Amino acid sequence: MKTLAELQAIRDSMKDKVSLRNGTAGMRVVVGMATCGIAAGARPVLNAFVEEVNKQGLTEKATVTQTGCIGICQYEPVVEIFEAGKDKVTYVKMTAEKARRVVEEHIKGGKIVHEYTIGAAQN
């Protein structure tokens, strides 16, 4: 038999798992997953984002999703972060490590990690 507290615990732990179906949350993390991206290692990047966003309890705030080729194949893996009312941020040559830092600083903290952005890579 379950108590009310146990029921609430089930709800809280399950909520994140089905929240994916509420559609897109405020922040959209889009990972380029075309052939070029996958070849450059986009899959571990995507997985790192998904894992970290869940681990940090940020699923209400950000949705991780994927897209096709963004067109800048030399910079793959490319990750773009969209937020309503703000300019799009494009991160390039991402790794799982960098992904975790972006989650921590950008998604959670609201501070863009400038050294990973396309602007930094082009300079």
Add this chain to the structure above:
Amino acid sequence: MIRSHVLICGGTGCTSSGSQKIREHLENELAAKGLSDEIKVVQTGCFGLCALGPIMIVYPEGTFYSRVTNEDVSEIVEEHLLKGRPVERLIYNDGAEDKANEHGVSSLSDTNFYKAQKRVALRNCGVINPEVIDEYIARDGYMALAKVLTEMTPDDVINTLLASGLRGRGGAGFPTGMKWKFARAYENDQKYVCCNADEGDPGAFMDRSVLEGDPHSVLEAMAIAGYTIGANQGYIYVRAEYPIAVQRLSIAIAQAREYGLLGKNILDTGFDFDIDLRLGAGAFVCGEETALMTSIEGNRGEPRPRPPFPAEKGLFQKPSILNNVETYANIPQIILKGADWFASMGTEKSKGTKVFALGGKIHNTGLVEVPMGTTLRQVVEDIGGGIPNGKKFKAAQTGGPSGGCIPASLIDTPLDYESMAAIGSIVGSGGLIVMDETDCMVDIAKFFLEFTVEESCGKCAPCRIGTKRLLEILDKITRGNGTLEDLDKLEELCYHIKANSLCGLGQTAPNPVLSTLRYFRDEYVAHVVEKRCPAGVCKHLLRYTIDPDKCRGCTACARVCPAEAITGKVKEAHVIDPEKCLKCGACMEKCRFGAISRK
């Protein structure tokens, strides 16, 4: 770690269009591509767009794929799930403005079909896996029961329901709070909570979809009802023709028992409540409350006179309540979000939303849930996508065999209890059959009467004999043998049956006749006086003729005619003998020169 959920509809509609095979194939493909740990496949209940099944939705994007085949699955896995490129050609497009997201992918919630809907009873259908109780709990499932048991008195529950304005969704529209209040008032050591899942109206399937897509919402509401009226046993009377609903209900009941949300001492509050299933054998009359209870008791399903009403003497002569599936599905939300929230939707006297089953001559066959008071035009044209093949809207039949028709001139009528009653129809269970100019209204009335004659239990004479006589007169009219007096006789008999029948079946059976007579009397008159069926449906009134100028004498028609009614020499115009003609239309199909016409 899961990054994407693929929802596949497992409702009856999509199951019959092959969604189970699609799901298996998808799971195999995902495994082959090594994506099983990243992408979760979820079988859900009905999404509502049954005509487009099998339906698949990919989250978090919300990409909506319709009419998915096995080959499509491979492409979706390869392109969308692996590479992130949604398969444009498979995305459902109903012409809705593609405001979607940056990739221009039409998301489910942006389609015209869903945009105007407000899903309360169907909130979990097509969102959760109905066979996993945790998914229901994740969407605040059983929180309403917890709130009721820990924070509310039975009177609080009744007052909340009364304030919400919730009325029975099975057809009669009786205030649910009142029903519970009456049953609570009768003292007894044993009371019962029953659920009417004997959905019998031809064309209505919202209850089935709720049971298949969100069975726990019904169980939760029944437990709330048990607490409120003082009952510890519930029965769901569900038709055996709903095998998927029965299976999911059984699973849901077992899971709720395992979690202690049904059974003894629920949530450690000392409240006991359990639910059992009773399968109906498909008699329409068993949807009537007294007949349903008689059937649960193990007797032949026949109604009995009221009073006493079930609130006083119902199942096993004990105080009982009976509510419809859709009514129950609204209740947990009302408890959690409050009466004001519910009462803010709908019209002055008809609160909340109503699910309609759209069928007949309409693009988007399926289930739609809209606020009460939404007009028929909005439902048919905006949500339903209008009439196919460029035909014109002629009428909509609401409420199945107990309801009436709404003619095109009244298409702006709001769909709520009062407005519908005022024009001689009913909201009923929510079946909404759309008809175009090729439907004959006399034939429609006859169709529903055939149904009620078949389903009349025979206990009372007005229904047993009266509906039979009605059908005979209608048959006579469609054969071209009717007289104008027959029309008056029809009307008179209708009122007799309505006034004198024992239960709702007989009392409402004449409605299709009365409302078609009211709005389409000219069509009846055409059948009687001109011996003509304006819509070209009634076989006996059709005349097939060959235009001698167009006929080349190829003999194709004569060879195909099963009655040898066509005669003529080769390369000369042929003639149809109307006495022998069976009106099968085979000749017309065969003729390559368009020489044969039907009038």
